[in-house]
Amino acid sequence: MKKINVAVAGLGRIGKIHLKNLCRNFSDVQVVAVMDLLDESKTIADQFNIPVFVKDFDQLLAVPELDAVVICSPTDTHADYVVKAANAGKQIFCEKPLDLSLDRVKQVLETVKGAGVKLMLGFNRRFDPEFKKIRQLVLDDAVGDVQIVKITSRDPGPPPVSYVKVSGGMFLDMTIHDFDMARYISGKAVKEVYAKGAVMVDPEIGKVGDVDTAIITLTFEDGSMAVIDNCRKAVYGYDQRLEVFGSKGMAQAENNFPNNHKLYTKDGISGDLPLNFFLERYDASYNQEMAEFIDALVSGGEVPVDGNDGLLSIAIGLAAKKSMVENRPVTLTEIL
Template sequence: MNKINVGIIGVGRMGRIHLDNLVLKFPEVNVVAISDVLESSKSLAEQYNVPNFYTDYRDLISNPDVEAVVICSPTDRHAENILAAVTAGKQVFCEKPMDLSLETVQELEDIIEASGVKFMLGFNRRFDPNFKKIKSLINEGKVGEPHIVKITSRDPAPPPVSYIKSSGGMFVDMTIHDFDMARFMAGSEVKQVFAVGKNLVDPEIGKAGDIDTAVITLTFENGCIATIDNSRQAVYGYDQRVEVFGSAGMAGTTNNTPDNHYYYDKNGQSGPLPLNFFMDRYIDSYYNEMREFIDCLNKNEKPNVGAKDGMVSLAIGIAANISMKENRVVALEEITEKNVSVSS
């Protein structure tokens, strides 16, 4: 069996997840190089028996043995990493978002399309077994035509304020997953966006120019309506639920818990709280999305999640930000036609 030689750019939290999966769970893959700006990350190359370590990602891309690149660098490096890898003819998997500028993302989409390389964006929640089951029920006609999509996405604790200052804001670093999931479930494109956001968790987040609590309504071209509620802090755990109501029925998911026990006594019923960390909640989805990428390379097929999905979800995030600030419904074409950026 011919193995695929993979290089990983950035071995922080997400990079380590993919490194561990690729080395331990993908016998058809050789991880031949990793790069990270921190020299201390060289220990990971030694730990996983990766033969090449670089502090400059360009050295990894120029390595002729590297056939595919997994990009897990900070968001503000994604665009240059993608451009360098695609220009060098490497196949690319990249964590979201591609960039915080819609114009840059659109330019990258054109370059990727013209290059012919395989490109996949890391919207891992599409590959979560629970959400995939809901989508399969929709595809089988069990739900009928989707009328209402309800998504709850609440983190157990907010990220550091230092991260928030450079993340692009909650709609781009957090809700962007929910925008993609709403499109995925509705099977249609967004026409209009209305968002309300507040600071109800941590005033320091507000001082950093962001919000921590929001409700967003999306209207789709097929008439479906989606509501998304977000919070940076759910004291009971990582709250991730989806429900789709349609003309023929309803399908939904509950939270993942450490076990499924329940307990009764004279005071009432109790049971386990949801999992408390996204890496525990979505451990299967991270493997499944990488399985999709590697299988596409082996079969010479185009991944189902690509640059366009990143562009559309970013545009929705920008529209939500404008809607919140101006207290109005924003048509998505306002954003896509003017190449409005996150900072607007």
Template sequence: MKKLTLGIIGAGRIGRLHVDNLQLVPEIHVKSVSDVVIDHLKSWACEKQIDVLTTDYKELLHDSEIDAVFICSPTTTHANLIKEAAAAGKHIFCEKPVSFSVEETEEALAEVKKAGVKIQVGFNRRFDPNFRKIRSLVQEGTVGTPHILKITSRDPEPPNADYVKSSGGLFMDMTIHDFDMARYVMDSEVVEVSAYGTVLVDPAIGEAGDIDTAIITLKFANGALGVIDNSRQAVYGYDQRVEIFGDKGTAQAENNRATTVEVSTAEHVTKDKPLYFFLERYTQAYIDEVTEFAKACLEDTDVTCTGFDGLQAERIAKAAKLSLQKGQPVQLSSIAQIVTN
């Protein structure tokens, strides 16, 4: 069996999660892991049978046995790591967002194209079976011509203020998943963005210069409309829903729950809360995204979520932030020029 040998750059929560999932795929061998601090990782690396644990990511890039790297380090490091990995001839899986700068992302993707390697961006929700079903119903014409897309995405608890300061803001950190999902489900580009936001959950988030509650409306090139609602705190759990409405009908993807049991008595009707957070909600999606990345590399096929997809989601996030600041709709076509200036 031909195997894909991988190196992981960044061993925080998401990096270690990927290691767990990658080791479930027979065609993958995780050889090396790098992080700026590794003392606390030694027993973990031994348990996971990682061959190389290092503080120098360049060891991974210079290792001829490594076919691809996973970039799971802080966002501010992504663009340069992509360039270096591409120059070293490694295929690349990069967590979202590619960067906080549209210009930096474009430069990094240009190097990927020049090197002829693959890059997949970690928008794991594309691999969720519920959302994939919604997309297929649109593509098959089951709901007819799409008119309205609704996405609800609400976290169970807010992040701390320190995280907020380095996150890139709600639109780049959280809503960017929904921007990608909107393009994925509709199979149409966003042409205009209007965003409204406020601080209703935690004053510390506002003090850190961000918002925690938002409504974003989208106009698509195919004429359809989209609505996204976000909150940093849904007290009942991780709220993840999608609805598509067209001229032939509608389809909804509801929350995943621990069970589908609904109990009805004279006093009340109850069912399980939504799964608590993204690690539980998207377990299978995380596994499927790395499995499909490996397959694309081994069989030389297209990846499911490209660098261009990552770029477009960033552009929408930038447009949303600008719309919030200016209090008016923003055309996506203006974003590259705005960011460059």
């Protein structure tokens, strides 16, 4: 069987993860080219024996017999790169968000639709084994009618302020994963968003107009709810927990740990802290999401996370920002 020729654009943290997985874990994939603006990234390409290294996206798309491109470059390049890839007839995997402007996202999705290519968005948490199990329990009616979804997502430390300035803010950078998870786990559409935010970790984040701590309440179309709590700094590590409460019971996904030992002494009970950050916590999910993207290319089926999922998550994020600023619930119809 002919291998799928894939190129990777952007060799930052996420790009390196995808490149490693593509090269090591998929026998039906050939990574034929990589693109990055930094000269030192060629060393990474050489480590994986990638034949073509370029600094320009147009040059990447010009690589002969290229089937698909994995876009891991900075957020402000995503929309332009997706449009170029779609117009070139390439299948596309793109890290979130597609863009920070809803109108721009809509334009990009129209281009993708017109080109007839696949576009998958990188909401990797859907592919975490623990979270997939919770979703399956919901589908199996194990918890009954879903009434409350609770998501805790706290980072071990805040990002640099230079990153915060261009990230789109906490809701479009960090909480966007949780907005997608709330929709995915519940299987429901969000109707209304109410957000409260504060600066409790780093005053410099507040100076650039963002928050580092927040609680967001989502109301679904049937009146059920989700509660999301975020903080940019949890001193004990990367805190990622999920709970679904329903008419028949409750399902929970707890934090992952390096090991599950506990030490019991007269002074108390101790054990390891949670896995330190997303690279460790979601290692398996990054590989699984790429596996499902490749499977969609091979089978011709639908991708599991499409452009509309990205659009709705951005819309919820913008509604959260508006809610926080105006101190009121915001319906999604006001945004979309």
